[in-house]
Amino acid sequence: MSLFYLPTISAGVKYLDEEESRHVIKVLRMEPGDEFTITDGRGFFYQTRITSIKAKKCAFEILEKKQIPKKDSSIHIAIAPTKNSDRIEWFVEKAVEIGIDEISFVLCQNSERKTINLARIEKIAISALKQSQQAWLPKLNSIKPFKELIQDGADQKFIGYVDEPTSISLKSLALPQKKYLVLIGPEGDFSKEELASAIGNGFKKISLGSNRLRTETAGLVACHTLQIINS
Amino acid sequence: MSLFYLPTISAGVKYLDEEESRHVIKVLRMEPGDEFTITDGRGFFYQTRITSIKAKKCAFEILEKKQIPKKDSSIHIAIAPTKNSDRIEWFVEKAVEIGIDEISFVLCQNSERKTINLARIEKIAISALKQSQQAWLPKLNSIKPFKELIQDGADQKFIGYVDEPTSISLKSLALPQKKYLVLIGPEGDFSKEELASAIGNGFKKISLGSNRLRTETAGLVACHTLQIINS
Numbered sequence: 086m087s088l089f090y091l092p093t094i095s096a097g098v099k100y101l102d103e104e105e106s107r108h109v110i111k112v113l114r115m116e117p118g119d120e121f122t123i124t125d126g127r128g129f130f131y132q133t134r135i136t137s138i139k140a141k142k143c144a145f146e147i148l149e150k151k152q153i154p155k156k157d158s159s160i161h162i163a164i165a166p167t168k169n170s171d172r173i174e175w176f177v178e179k180a181v182e183i184g185i186d187e188i189s190f191v192l193c194q195n196s197e198r199k200t201i202n203l204a205r206i207e208k209i210a211i212s213a214l215k216q217s218q219q220a221w222l223p224k225l226n227s228i229k230p231f232k233e234l235i236q237d238g239a240d241q242k243f244i245g246y247v248d249e250p251t252s253i254s255l256k257s258l259a260l261p262q263k264k265y266l267v268l269i270g271p272e273g274d275f276s277k278e279e280l281a282s283a284i285g286n287g288f289k290k291i292s293l294g295s296n297r298l299r300t301e302t303a304g305l306v307a308c309h310t311l312q313i314i315n316s
Numbered sequence: 317m318s319l320f321y322l323p324t325i326s327a328g329v330k331y332l333d334e335e336e337s338r339h340v341i342k343v344l345r346m347e348p349g350d351e352f353t354i355t356d357g358r359g360f361f362y363q364t365r366i367t368s369i370k371a372k373k374c375a376f377e378i379l380e381k382k383q384i385p386k387k388d389s390s391i392h393i394a395i396a397p398t399k400n401s402d403r404i405e406w407f408v409e410k411a412v413e414i415g416i417d418e419i420s421f422v423l424c425q426n427s428e429r430k431t432i433n434l435a436r437i438e439k440i441a442i443s444a445l446k447q448s449q450q451a452w453l454p455k456l457n458s459i460k461p462f463k464e465l466i467q468d469g470a471d472q473k474f475i476g477y478v479d480e481p482t483s484i485s486l487k488s489l490a491l492p493q494k495k496y497l498v499l500i501g502p503e504g505d506f507s508k509e510e511l512a513s514a515i516g517n518g519f520k521k522i523s524l525g526s527n528r529l530r531t532e533t534a535g536l537v538a539c540h541t542l543q544i545i546n547s
Contacts, residue, residue, distance in 0.1 A: 175406065182533050184525070217527040256544060294415070294547060296448040302413050309540050313487060316525060 087113060088215045089123045090222075094131055099144055106143035109135070120148070126214065126222030128153050153220040158315045159264045161187035163234050164304045165271035168197040176301040177206050180308045181213035181223055190228040195273030201228050231279055235286040239266035242288040245303050247274050252292035255310050262315060267291070267307045269300060318344060319446045320354045321453075325362055330375055337374035340366070351379070357445065357453030359384050384451040389546045390495045392418035394465050395535045396502035399428040405440050407532040411539045412444035412454055421459040426504030432459050462510055466517040470497035473519040476534050478505050483523035486541050493546060498522075498538045500531060 089105050091098065101109060109115045115135060123131045123145075129152055133145040162185060167173045177188060188210075190201045207225055214222050235242075240263040246252055247270075259265065268275070268283060275283070284290070293306045320336050322329065332340060340346045346366060354362045354376075360383055364376040393416060398404045408419060419441075421432045438456055445453050466473075471494040477483055478501075490496065499506070499514060506514070515521070524537045 179533055179536075182527060182529055183537060184527055217529065219527055254547065256547065294543070296413060296415055296450055298413055298448065302410055305410075305536075306414065306540060309537060310544060312525070313541060313544055316485065316487065 086218070087121055088218050089121060090126055090211050090215055091123050092125050092127070092222075094123055094147075095125045095127065095129065099146065101143045101145070103141045106138075106141055109143045110138055115143075121145075124214070124220045126211070126220070128155060128220050130220050155221065156186075156315070158262045158311075159186040160184070160308055160311045161189065161237070161239060161264070161266045162269060162304050162308055163189035163191045163229075163237075163266060164269040165191050165193050165196050165300060166198040166201050166228065167300050168272060170198065170202070172299065172301040173201070174206065174209050176304045177209050177225075178213045179305050181210045181219075182217045183305070183309055184217075184219070184312055185223050185308050186221070187224040187226070189226040189234060191234050191268065192228050192230050193271050194231075194276040194279060196271045197273070198271075199228070203227050231275075232282070234268065235283050235288065237266050240264045242266045242268075242283075242286070243291045243307070244268040244275065244280065244283045244288045245270060245293055245307065246280055246290050247297060252290040255291040255293060255307060256314070258289055258291060259311055259314050265311055267304075267311075269304045269307060272300060317449070318352055319449050320352060321357055321442050321446055322354050323356050323358070323453075325354055325378075326356045326358065326360065330377065332374045332376070334372045337369075337372055340374045341369055346374075352376075355445070355451045355453075357442070357451070359386060359451050361451050386452065387417075387546070389493045389542075390417040391415075391539055391542045392420065392468070392470060392495070392497045393500060393535050393539055394420035394422045394460075394468075394497060395500040396422050396424050396427050396531060397429040397432050397459065398531050399503060401429065401433070403530065403532040404432070405437065407535045408437050408440050408456075409444045410536050412441045412450075413448045414536070414540055415448075415450070415543055416454050416539050417452070418455040418457070420457040420465060422465050422499060422501075423459050423461050424502050424510060425462075425507040427502045428504070429502075430459070434458050462506075463513070465499065466514050466519065468497050471495045473497045473499075473514075473517070474522045474538070475499040475506065475511065475514045475519045476501060476524055476538065477511055477521050478528060483521040486522040486524060486538060487545070489520055489522060490542055490545050496542055498535075498542075500535045500538060503531060
């Protein structure tokens with residue numbers, strides 16, 4: 086089953102954009118009368134039927150509308166962009182597939198990359214949303230300074246820190262059905278000052294297992310650990 | 317800390333190969349007297365000291381040898397190679413980082429790719445082993461027919477199956493401290509006959525959550541779920 090993404094459907098738009106229309110006509114070879122599903126990325130699935138196919142514009146009517154309630158828990162990962170941007174893009178794809186609610190990018194003292202292409206990140210997230218057949222597109226935030234991110238008001242706030250044998254595992258510290266924020270640092274880890282100021286703002290140091298994980302792997306492992314605790 | 321991989325160290329070899337020697341000299345700029353750690357990938361870490369640096373050959377002496385015991389549980393994932401081989405290579409890198417014991421590749425009725433470059437897979441696994449600072453290189457098996465793989469004698473055997481609302485989650489079925497085998501199918505899933513013959517051989521159908529996961533994501537999610545149950 087193909088799922089299409091059309092955020093403007095809730096505002097009354099009843100045709101797919103040029104790129105998705107081309108996919109319907111050229112790849113799926115659909116015709117008027119054929120049905121497909123659309124999500125607005127805000128919790129709704131629409132069952133629709135093609136009414137007309139004009140050049141570059143596939144129009145449809147809505148047959149049924151189904152609401153997927155938002156979960157009580159929410160997973161927000163704030164991660165430092167990796168030097169190689171493929172790696173952070175891979176994190177976004179996989180975290181969306183598995184199920185994440187919010188992704189932020191954090192600028193740290195040891196960050197090797199200080200920018201993020203948010204338009205590209207959004208495209209990857211939408212593609213993963215459609216692939217994994219979900220109705221809620223995660224919130225994607227642009228890059229913010231570390232100091233700003235640690236002001237966040239989540240129920241449980243964690244900071245991954247590698248060189249800290251005293252850290253307790255995320256699995257033992259996370260309680261079910263909460264709003265979580267997990268900070269994941271860059272290749273060179275958070276600085277001692279950043280760690281101290283996060284702890285001063287209510288964050289707990291966590292370990293993600295005994296192996297040394299890359300930034301993007303740590304982000305995904307944190308996301309999936311919280312998923313498991315809440316499933 | 318850089319970790320080097322030298323499987324022949326246990327047979328008495330006391331110098332790094334050309335590529336690793338170049339890394340020590342040109343990138344890390346080490347000199348005689350400097351120390352580094354080597355693993356044989358079979359459970360040992362060796363603390364070593366450079367004795368001489370000749371062209372393309374870095375010789376060392378062993379200062380200390382430390383054994384990392386093998387875990388009681390073991391995770392074996394048998395996965396269908398993905399059409400795009402980047403995706404299966406990504407799975408190998410991440411599964412090794414997180415901690416997997418054995419990887420097999422399975423040839424199914426709906427497989428779109430029927431071969432695997434095992435030399436390249438091994439290189440990726442070694443690189444992930446060094447990166448994540450581990451002493452046990454997972455066993456890597458070449459591609460095998462589905463019928464052969466389902467003869468395996470693991471304690472708990474699972475098969476991921478997408479279009480089966482009756483599947484129970486891996487998290488609920490997996491018991492701690494066992495030897496597990498999980499079969500993960502290709503883009504087109506296992507066939508009904510394959511599913512039936514796996515079940516006839518003691519496999520249990522599992523679900524990996526409500527989202528539709530790509531092959532490589534399903535493999536990693538299965539691996540990490542079992543890791544969490546055993547940590």
